[in-house]
Amino acid sequence: MSDQNNNNWERGVLEKLAMSAVQEQRRARHWGIFFKALTFGYLFLVLFIIMGWFGEKEPALSTGKHTALIDMQGVIAPDSAASADFLIPSLQDAFEDKGTQGVILRINSPGGSPVQAGQINDEIRRLRAKYPQIPLHVVVEDICASGGYYVAVAADKIFVDKASLIGSIGVLMDGFGFTGTMEKMGVERRLLTAGENKGFLDPFSPADPKQQAYAKQMLAEIHQQFIDVVKQGRGKRLKETPDTFSGLVWNGQRGVEMGLADGYGSVESVARDVIKAEKIVNFTMKESFGERLAKRFGAGVASALGYSAQGGVSLR
DSSP: HHHHHHHHHHHHHHHHHHHHHHHHHHHHHHHHHHHHHHHHHHHHHHHHHTOOSSSSOOOOEEEEEEEEEEEEEEOTTTSSOOOOOOOHHHHHHHOOTTTTTEEEEEEEEEOOOHHHHHHHHHHHHHHHOOOOTTTEEEEEEEEEEEEHHHHTTTSSSSETTTOOOEEOOOEEEOOOOOOHHHHHTTTOOOOOSSTTTTTTTTTEEEOHHHHHHHHHHHHHHHHHHHHHHHHHHGGGGOOOTEEEEEEEEEEHHHHHHTTSEEOOOOOOHHHIIIOOOOEEEEOOOOHHHHHHHHHHHHHHHHTTTTOOOOOOOEEE
């Protein structure tokens, strides 16, 4: 009887071990299938992005007379939807369309890159000269500051809401200094350069008065470029005061009083009452799914690698 009990016990143990091995093999097989499917899906997605099968820009369908609408939303930067690469083709499409009676650039931007803003401003002025019969007006939503206003002054007219924020005609260069923290932590900065200014305003080195003076001079020159563009765009409408180019921001009502804007209006009212073409067709070029995914992937990789860019010159 004792031998039979031992045999039953051994058989039970062997069965449990066999079942555990089978289950483990099944789990391994399932995980293998999962990772193979994940890899295949990733490769398939990359292929879609490379071939441009996601999010192709569709041309705006326009029939008859209309007002062309283009949105400039967010920070103006090379990798944003408010970049010259996105806005310039949209502007060109809008002006070239035979049914376009006028163009509205709807701005909601705190500013950004002076280079991007300058390129967009230049293209607006070029298109206005090429198509003198088509007016371009800016409609400001919540904010049109700094680089956003740099773009806006190229328009025929600027319309705001009384509570919109407008102005901030100035330039900044921001960054951080970590020398005090490094000293407390006992960290020594070892920077080797060829060229005395190659480590220009390095945040981990003590501030160099000569480099700071040079940076201020450079900012003053860019500020003067900004001022010249505003004066050129607004002309005699601008009621200049000592604060106009100080970097301050004003509400829409004060902006109209100061000549920074021409009046109050929305996209609908400007299309209906100013351009006289109530039908609105949106010509804004959108980011494709692949482009959005690539940016997020790039940002994630940069974050994983601990990369961060130093602050640069900004119209914000």
